[in-house]
Amino acid sequence: MDILVTGTAGFIGSAVAQRLLERGDRVLGIDNLNDYYDVSLKQARLQPLLAHPGYTHVQADLGDRAAVERVFAEFKPQRVVNLAAQAGVRYAAKNPHAYAASNLVGFLHILEGCRHHGVEHLVFASTSSVYGANTAVPFSEHAGTAHPLTFYAATKKANEMMAHSYAHLYGIPSTGLRFFTVYGPWGRPDMAPMLFARAIRNGETIKVFNHGRHSRSFTYIDDIVEGVVRTLDRPAQPNPAWNGADPDPATSSAPYRIYNIGHERPVQLLHFIELLEQAFERKAVMEMLPLQPGDVPDTEADTSELIAATGYAPRVSIEEGVDAFARWHREYYPDATTIPKHA
Structure with missing residues (x-):
């Protein structure tokens, strides 16, 4: 197939694009x-893609309407995986306009491209952050998500609603994936695993919020990629049992679905740090701090819907995943003192 993937210099986007190329897609x-x-780091992720004959790259911003329209008109993708976004929960408080431009305006341009070019299936990234003030764990797609706690989460909830409107109005099969704390080789430097790895290797202090009592459904990158690809291969279908009088937010009478994609075994943050200490053979220096505004104490993924739809659930254990991540970290950053700090 001809597949458009946005955010291919990113952590998840580069891995998904590589997997699609390996199986023969353009x-x-x-x-x-x-x-x-x-x-x-983004350029390094791109290198193996650029070397592949089935890959074409366009450096452009999704907020550039003309550029996105050209891509759809010239490439004519059969399916689209939208992974580009302004990410990061805390940065949204500093630069909300970047989130509006990328996550809202940029996503509208993707939806319009799908609408006007007969795209068979749109898969787009959402986030477990949409659960916000919902404290009923494990998080279910059928639960309410009306109270996001950060602007980043609000933009991703908006993406879900925007996609549903286009699925309803124009019949575009659309599937949103709520990612739960993704980690692994080539990870984002602003996320805890990379921040902690750098600090542990350099003997620097780690800021541990909520005194380390967080638990997260840490999900290894390979499991995320498998879930994305399996979902892409199964275009969303209308749900004939959907009841408009009691609407289910995870499905619809339109060709629209929402799935959680995360490991069902949550891990406490302090245990994650312990595994990094073992992998790097160094003790972490920790500063215990209170819960940050907008942070959720615990996340836990209910993936029963993803399993039913695709036959797949994340399988990589936290021990295996952290070990693989640490090996990559040493290889990519042999001199830990030269690792760039995330602003």
Whole structure:
């Protein structure tokens, strides 16, 4: 197939594009290579894609309507995986306009491209952050998500609603994936695993919020990729049992679905740090701090819907995943003192 993947210099986008190329699909990737974090890491992720004959790259911003329209008109993708976004929960408080431009305006341009070019299936990234003030764990797609606690989460909830409106109005099969704390080789430097790894290797202090009592459904990158690809291969279908009098937010009479994608075994943050200590053979220096505004104490994924739809659930254990991540970290950053700090 001809597949458009956005955010191919990103952590998840690069891995998904590589997997699609390996199975024989043709991929056009879009990324603006912005400087939210170390651009050299993004360029390194892109290198194996650029060397593949089935890959074409366009450096453009999804907020550039004309550029996105050209991509759809010239490449004519059969399916689209939208993974480009301004990410990061805390950065949204500093620069909300970046989130509106990328996550809202940019996503509208993707929806319009799908509408006007007969795309067979749109798979797009959402986030477990949409559960917000909902404290009923494990998080179910059928639960309410009306109270996001950060602007980032609000933009991703908006993406879900935007996609549903286009699925309803124009019959575009659309599937949203709520990712739960993704980690692994080539990870984002602003996320805890990379921040902690850098600090432990350099003997620097780790800021541990909520005194380490957080628990997260840490999900290894390979499991995320498998879930994305399996979902992409199964276009969303209308649900004939959907009852408009008691609407289910995870499905619809339109060709629209929402799935959680995360490991069902949550891990306490302090245990995650312990595993990093073992992997790097160094003790962490920790500063215990209270819960940050907008943070959720615990996340736990109910993946029963993903399993029923695709036959797959994340399988990589936290021990296996942290070990693989630590090996990559040593290889990519042999001198820990030269690792760029995330602003």
